[in-house]
Amino acid sequence: MTTTYDPHHPLYLDEADTRAELERVYDLCHGCRLCFKFCPSFPTLFDYIDQHDDQDAGKMTPAQQDHVIDECFQCKLCYINCPYIPGQHEWALDFPRLMLRADAMRRANGQVTLRDKVTTTVMGNTDAIGKVSVATVKLTNKVMGAKPGSLIRKVVEKTAGISSVRLLPKFARTRFSSWFKQRPKVRVGKKQGSVTVFPTCLVEYQEPAIGKALVKVYEHNGIECSLTDAGCCGAPFLHSGDMAAFTKVAVDNVAMLAAEVRKGNDIVVPQPTCSYVLKKDYLDYVGGPDAQLVSEHTFDAAEYLMKVHKTEGSSLDTQFPGEVPETITYHTPCHLRAQNIGLKSRDLMKLTGAKIKLVQQCSGIDGMWGLRAENAELSIPIGKKLGEMVQAADGDVVAGDCHLANTAITEQTGDSPLHPLQVVAKAYGLDTE
Ligand code: SF4
Ligand code: SF4
Structure with a gap:
């Protein structure tokens, strides 16, 4: 990997090197403009460069470079749209990964405010917050579910940086893992696979109904399910530039998930951001044979079922006697x-x-x-x-x-x-x- 995309490279967090790479890529994107419609980052970038008669990306100030970075929300759509990605073109351009690098560089060089760090800590420690929130669910949902714009939400915004005007997902009364461990043992019919469910913090603490549906659909189709103790995938840390916190989470999860794969299980994930992190980001930040093993054996929940359906010798039940919407x-x-x-x-x-x-x-x-x-x-x-x-x-x-x-x-x-x-x-x- 290049300096730009290898988090272990000695220059990865170097400010001058990162800003030079931002200048190179911003100039290429300004000439290409294919991604103008995806997010605010690209229009902002084009406006800054167009302010100069010679349209020189090198004239952007660090604050202007940062404005583009701050408006990227890591949707990755520019990457799948880009004809100039590493391995396919000599420009070797991966815009979302460059934004991750720039965020990490700014954090490492003291360019992130204390408030930003507090918000990242609050949003990143999903397991600690999830456990407390489920245990105190009535109170938590009263606070987080309070009317957008209400006084209590404004206090949360002031202290934790979480928007007071957005609707937030509620917490559940019972964690998915508690339900999974307490349910009666299930014997599947004709066995068609065996998986370990990586529930994700959203399913574990906020929407366990998704996990229950997953397990029931899998078992209905002869797929045995186990559960891992691995915690949150670490995406909130990664997307906020906290490389140290992300890497710590990633190393622990890779070890636990690789052990599951060695037992003969595939890993299935019911949330897209988290399956992306397990498949792609652990390879970059942890690397090695275990991360490779986890990446190769991780599937999105529906992806795994369709693999079973399309593989010779196995198939899903296609009788649907329940509720089918038109x-x-x-x-x-x-x-x-x-x-x-x-x-x-x-x-x-x-x-x-x-x-x-x-x-x-x-x-x-x-x-x-x-x-x-x-x-x-x-x-x-x-x-x-x-x-x-x-x-x-x-x-x-x-x-x-x-x-x-x-x-x-x-x-x-x-x-x-x-x-x-x-x-x-x-x-x-x-x-x-
Ligand atoms: S990954 Fe970032 S820069 Fe790329 S389209 Fe999404 S928000 Fe925009
Ligand atoms: S990310 Fe790629 S496709 Fe998008 S504007 Fe930049 S060079 Fe063009």
Whole structure:
């Protein structure tokens, strides 16, 4: 890997080297302009360069370079759109990874405010916060579920940096892992696979119903499920430039998940950002044979089911005696599109006989970027556009893999989207309560 994308390179956090690379890439993007529509970063970048008659990217100040970085929410859509990526073109340009490097460089060089660090700590320690929040669920949901703009939400914004105007996902009464460990032992019929569920903090603490649906659909199709003790994937730290905290989490998770793979299990993940991190980012930040093993054996939850269905000698049950909607509006999350695996959740839901209407529009949340107070103003119009597209599609049911994007849809439309695995569980008639 090059200096730019290898977090272990001695110059990775060097300010002069990083800023020179920003200048090189900003100049190339200014000449290309293909990505103008994805996010505010590119229009901001083009405006700064166009202010100069000679359109010299080298004339951007560090503050202007930083403005572009701050507006990137790591959706990765520019990477999948870019013809100049490493391995395919001599420019070797990976815009989202350069933004990660720039964030890490600024943090390492003392260019991040104390408030920013506090917000990252609060949002990054999802396991600690999740455990306390589930244990005190009534109080937590009263505070976090208080009306957007209310006094209590303003106090949370002031102290923790979490936007007072965004709808936040509620916490559950029971953790997914508690349900999993207490449920009666299940013997699957004809065995078609065996997996370890990496539940993700969103499913573990906030929406365990997704995990229950996953386990029931998998077991219904002869796939044995185990659970890992591995914690949050670390995405909130990674996306805020806290490389040390991310790497610590990543090293522990890689060791635990590699042990599961050695037992003969694949790893399945019901949230797109987290499966992306396990597949791609652990390779960069941890590396080595264990990270490679984890990457090769990690699957998005629907991706794994469709692999079973398409593999010779195995198939999914295609009888759906339960609730099958006529039409489903399906939101495709950016971090699933960035995995280049095709639209497996759509294909899975199609098996039920429902007609799928696709909505491909970023939610503007991406990890937790859109929930930070300073980003709400930029993020909300992106979520609004998504809400309008969901309403225009007018499906009988709204579905989406990402619980945070689904919350943004709820915020804008009042609909409560289901995860595709919940749609399929209902179509099988499985009890997921
Ligand atoms: S990753 Fe997404 S938000 Fe970041 S620069 Fe690329 S398109 Fe914009
Ligand atoms: S990221 Fe690639 S495709 Fe997008 S503007 Fe830059 S050079 Fe063009």
